[in-house]
Amino acid sequence: MNAQITTDQVWEILAKELFAVLGMVTARGEARTVGIVYIEHERKLYIGTRQSSWKAKHVRQNPHVSLTIPIAKRIPLLPWFKIPAATITFASTATVLDPAEVDPEVCERLFRSMSEDPAQLAQLCILELIPQGDFLTYG
Numbered sequence: 001m002n003a004q005i006t007t008d009q010v011w012e013i014l015a016k017e018l019f020a021v022l023g024m025v026t027a028r029g030e031a032r033t034v035g036i037v038y039i040e041h042e043r044k045l046y047i048g049t050r051q052s053s054w055k056a057k058h059v060r061q062n063p064h065v066s067l068t069i070p071i072a073k074r075i076p077l078l079p080w081f082k083i084p085a086a087t088i089t090f091a092s093t094a095t096v097l098d099p100a101e102v103d104p105e106v107c108e109r110l111f112r113s114m115s116e117d118p119a120q121l122a123q124l125c126i127l128e129l130i131p132q133g134d135f136l137t138y139g
Contacts, residue, residue, distance in 0.1 A: 010088055010135045014069060015040040022047070023066035024058040032058065038067075038129075039109045045092075046102065047127040048110035056125050059094045066091050067129060073139060086139030092129040102126055 022036045034055060038045045045067065049055045059065065070085040099107045099121045106126065107115040114120045 005137055007135065010137070011040070011043060013071065013088065014045065017069050017071065020045075020067050020069045022055065023068070024055070025062045025064070026058055027061050039106065041103065041106050041109075045129040045131075046106050046110060047129070049125060049127060050123055051125045052123075055127060056096050059127055060096050063094050064091070065094045065129065067131075071139070084139060087137065089136045089138075090131045091133050092131050095128045095130075097126045097128050099124055099126055102128070 018037050018039070020036055020038055021033050023031065023033045026032055032054070036047050036049075036055070038047050040046075047055070066089065068087055068089040070087050072085050073083050075081050075083065099111070099115070104115075107121070110126065111121070111124065114124070
């Protein structure tokens with residue numbers, strides 16, 4: 001039996017989590033994934049990274065990405081019993097933004113004290129992910 005989950009419930013979960021796996025395609029058409037830390041703000045996801053990072057480079061070349069968020073599952077009183085994580089996966093369009101282009105709250109949450117240092121901010125960028133299509137869930 002499949003449990004039904006609403007889009008609002010998915011967004012609630014996305015807002016609570018912080019780790020995900022970002023899937024990208026290189027300029028040579030090779031698949032790449034990378035673990036990232038993200039924040040949710042106004043139903044968009046944001047990832048902080050360096051301007052020179054591979055993430056920023058790949059997204060600039062191809063904005064079509066996927067994101068998978070693992071959600072750890074545990075059995076109360078039996079924490080040693082391993083069960084697969086639940087996941088939320090979706091396709092997304094990503095945009096590389098300058099920190100000045102986003103809500104200051106996003107910069108503060110992503111970069112903390114670095115958000116107050118113009119020299120450090122100049123080396124950073126933000127990937128803005130806007131989900132496209134359906135959220136796929138497992139577990």
